[in-house]
Amino acid sequence: MLAPLTVLAVAAPLAASALSLPSVTPAFTYPSLKNCPVSTEYSCTTDVSPENTCCAPGAGQGLFLATQFWNTFTGLEDKGQFLPKNSWGIHGLWSDFCDGTYTQYCDLSRQYDPSPSPNTTNGLPNGTVVPPYTGKETATSMLQRFGRFDLARYVDGFWINRGDTNDVLHQHEFSKHGTCMTTFDKACYSDYQEGQDFVDYIAAAVRANKQFPTFDILATRGIYPSNSTTTTLAEMNAAFLSSTGAIPYFGCVADETGAKTVLTEVWVYNHVLGTPQFGQYSPVNTTYPSTCSNSTGIHYYERTVGSEVSKWA
């Protein structure tokens, strides 16, 4: 992270080439919304699908989940992959139907996930097989091709994988979830170029997750990572209820006794007015019960020493 600054400090004059960024003309990636009516109804508040499913979510989709991880290490620290200090990491942006069910890998022509999980579209042997991606594009190459170095830097700070590269996580999230959101359909882009929808999805997931800074929301109730004390599900719910008006899903995994007390995930459910890219999010209560124990203390562990660094927002 500090390398470009060092270069600038020693290598005046400050030519752009000192940053050694490839010269790319930033290209427009956004879908065409010029014929969209003004949105007046939040998703899931009407049974009527919008006439144009590029303008608002179609086909009964209406829950948008800003999802985040709390990991204590990445496993790739030796390759420079660190967690952001004082921040949860982004997991993705997901859409569910209004009843909380969902589909995945909805357009295999936009399949960039090198190890699809699950390996069929419905997770069952009778679903369509999702072929592993073996092409040359990566999340980073698509962002760079459209000149979005800003976004590439942001996601490398705040959208962090564990046990594999960040690119793999970003490609997985788009192909599994982004392709199921009608407002990212290829047909929504006039003069579609491969990757526009990918860039938009990454930007939309960043925007949605920035609205719910879980580290800060929990801190409003004095809840901080600790390896010597625990918190409770009720306290975490109360922090979100007072900050956002709704209770998210908290995910926990089992501790050594088998009780689900180790906090690892949050999913913040929303209805949206307009598109998930640009529209207004309104938090709603989770449709999926927490997996965290409500009768024992919850471990919100501190990061492993050396696994987190301060990142620029």
Ligand SMILES: *[C@@H]1O[C@H](CO)[C@@H](O)[C@H](O)[C@H]1NC(C)=O
């Ligand atoms: C999907 O994964 C399961 C579990 O690893 C495996 O048994 C199955 O053969 C795989 N199916 C396909 C179509 O690859």
Ligand SMILES: *[C@@H]1O[C@H](CO)[C@@H](O)[C@H](O)[C@H]1NC(C)=O
């Ligand atoms: C696929 O398998 C599931 C579970 O075995 C079954 O409920 C479902 O009806 C099957 N779907 C099709 C299209 O055969």
Ligand SMILES: *[C@@H]1O[C@H](CO)[C@@H](O)[C@H](O)[C@H]1NC(C)=O
């Ligand atoms: C969520 O549930 C709580 C009660 O558990 C309620 O006070 C709150 O109003 C609900 N929020 C929404 C957005 O429905």
Ligand SMILES: *[C@@H]1O[C@H](CO)[C@@H](O)[C@H](O)[C@H]1NC(C)=O
């Ligand atoms: C606590 O969890 C149990 C088991 O998941 C559930 O049945 C119960 O309703 C929960 N209690 C509260 C107060 O949420």
Ligand SMILES: *[C@@H]1O[C@H](CO)[C@@H](O)[C@H](O)[C@H]1NC(C)=O
């Ligand atoms: C806190 O505990 C977690 C879980 O055991 C561990 O991964 C982490 O390294 C610990 N952090 C510190 C600072 O001790």
